[in-house]
Amino acid sequence: MIPHYSASDTIVAVATAPGVGAIAVIRLSGPEAITITNSVFRGKDLTQQPSHTIHFGTTRDQDKVIDEVLVSLFKAPTSYTKENVVEISCHGSDFIVQQIMRLLLQKGARLAQAGEFTKRAFLNGQFDLAQAEAVADLIASDSALSHEVAMKQMRGGFSLEIKRLRAELVHFASMIELELDFGEEDVEFADREQLRQLILNIQRIIRELLKSFELGNVIKNGVPTVIVGKPNAGKSTLLNELLNEEKAIVSDVPGTTRDFIEDEINIEGITFRFIDTAGLRETTDKVEAIGVERTLQKLSQSSLIIYLFDINTTTPAELEEELAKLNPKKLPLLLVANKVDQASPATVAAFAQLEGLVSISASEATNMETLKQALVEKVNLGKLNTKEQTIVTNLRHYDSLQKTYEALDDTLNGLGLGISSDLVAADIRRALYHLGSITGEITTDDLLDNIFTKFCIGK
Known part of the structure; x- marks a missing residue:
């Protein structure tokens, strides 16, 4: 502190x-x-x-x-x-x-x-506070997209959106507060239908901002991408080829990778954190079994799965069975057939009907650019326009927006029930509080300490 x-x-x-x-x-x-x-x-x-x-x-x-x-x-x-x-x-x-x-x-x-x-x-x-937090994001940015988003936020793009929403809500809040001063005269300064429409519009914008957080988190923190498959599928060879260095040990002996190996690369402005894991198989080797267990743990923490298989030793039926067990949470999964340079035309044709399949030879570096493009498409940033779109990258902002949305929901419910002006005003004040906490119009010393102690000394 x-x-x-x-x-x-x-x-x-x-x-x-x-x-x-x-x-x-x-x-x-x-x-x-x-x-x-x-x-x-x-x-x-x-x-x-x-x-x-x-x-x-x-x-x-x-x-x-x-x-x-x-x-x-x-x-x-x-x-x-x-x-x-x-x-x-x-x-x-x-x-x-x-x-x-x-x-x-x-x-x-x-x-x-x-x-x-x-x-x-x-x-x-x-x-404001959101711009100050963007300074830290700018310092930490390690890709073109994270830099672009942090720069836009530091220049006030996100703050302007929040302040505009808050200003519209403040106007109606002041009208309702004015009603409370004339409580005995039964006057109504704030048109309830206009207020309802305003809240619905603000909620629509907040929904878009909340939805953007998933992409914003990808831009800011990268995409945890786990490479999984059976032993000798070529996972370590693929990792080495993606990183363009001998990061992982490559061997024909099954079970060479006993623990996960992790490193990052940047593809089209997106940081991918690749994790090479132990091959998935039943084993009596205690050390290898620990590696398989860690593989399953990493799968649960990932945002994207690359399932790599040897096209020469796998049948479509075996592949379907393995995938059903592998991805119960239905995470984005990219199916990659390896060692196509050794495969017959009939073998390749047997897998041709699989949607989204990328066929490569990791050892020969065949179709690696196609694989990288498929990875970018899986992240689903194709329609992202960082110059026009406001993107939420900060978990604190996401939480405040969520609480604002809930307070506005309570306001709508209150309007529907015809509750008194003082209760409507209380719900609106709660929404204004959470919006104001994003830009620092509402702050506490503990909040400021929590934010700024994460900065480096000298900034």
């Missing part, structure tokens, strides 16, 4: 990743950021320089030169935090960084807590 320090503190942190590099960046924010930096800097008088300028000089401990640095100035309110912000670019030596940090702390700065720069930006009105 972030300790509740004074907002007048000047904070400092290393903003670049730990480890030796060409440069490191030390960031300060607060009313004394420029003054404190100026006290350890030799060059121009930083207190007299304009905002958004960069200055060369040295950092010194009295007369001892620590490093040659570039200092960037961002004066309030035109900075990330809307406070005075200084960024010191020094050489990436851990020793140099620690010496400069020690000096800045001695001069009156304090160490920033995790996410405190972004928390200050939120508290100072730079952006």
Whole structure:
């Protein structure tokens, strides 16, 4: 939990990743950021320089030169935090960084807590809470789609949608609240039918947002994809070919893979987390049996299954029987026939009627692009338009939208029963509360601490 320090503190942190590099960046924010930096800097008088300028000089401990640095100035309110912000670019030596940090702390700065720069930006009105959370998503983005969605949310795309819905509901809530002031006069300022239609429209939009979370979760966290099949079907060979490296041991001996092997690749902007598993079969080998059990566990946690089979040693009837046992939850499944380079035309023809079958040779890298395209299609992002469509990627937002929807349901039920204005107003206030919690119009200290402690130090 972030300790509740004074907002007048000047904070400092290393903003670049730990480890030796060409440069490191030390960031300060607060009313004394420029003054404190100026006290350890030799060059121009930083207190007299304009905002958004960069200055060369040295950092010194009295007369001892620590490093040659570039200092960037961002004066309030035109900075990330809307406070005075200084960024010191020094050489990436851990020793140099620690010496400069020690000096800045001695001069009156304090160490920033995790996410405190972004928390200050939120508290100072730079952006709302949903946009602040998008900053963390942008830092963590590892694909084109996750980057695009995080960038749109950081620029306020999702927030605008929520604020628009909330503003429409606030208008009717105020009318109903006004009715309560004239309770003895039996007046009605809020047209109940218009309110009902508004709620139905808001619920329709919320349903679309809730529906988008499944895709948003895929974009943000990737697709857990389990490769399963019998021993010697070629699962490890397929994984190696997809990853373009020798990640898994390949052998003709059945049961070589005793545990799962996991790695990621990006296909058309979507991150797939591939998991190669132990072959599915009855076994008396205790270690292999543990591997088979873990395979079944991974299946229950996956979003997509690749069932790989050797087309030369499997009949259509055997395949149908195996699939019936394998996928009781009816997860998206891609059926892949391997070793087609060794198969006769008659064998290939026997499986031709299977819908969605992809035929490959993992060892010869045959039809791998077709397989990758089939994987993308299975994720069902074909109609996704990240530039136009608002997508929910955050579980907290999903939960708040769900609670908003339920509160609106209660409001509709109340209107249908003709309940009093004060009870209708209470349900609307509950819906407004949950909508407001998404963008930070409604917040608690615990909520803010929970969000910002997940950020890295220096952001």
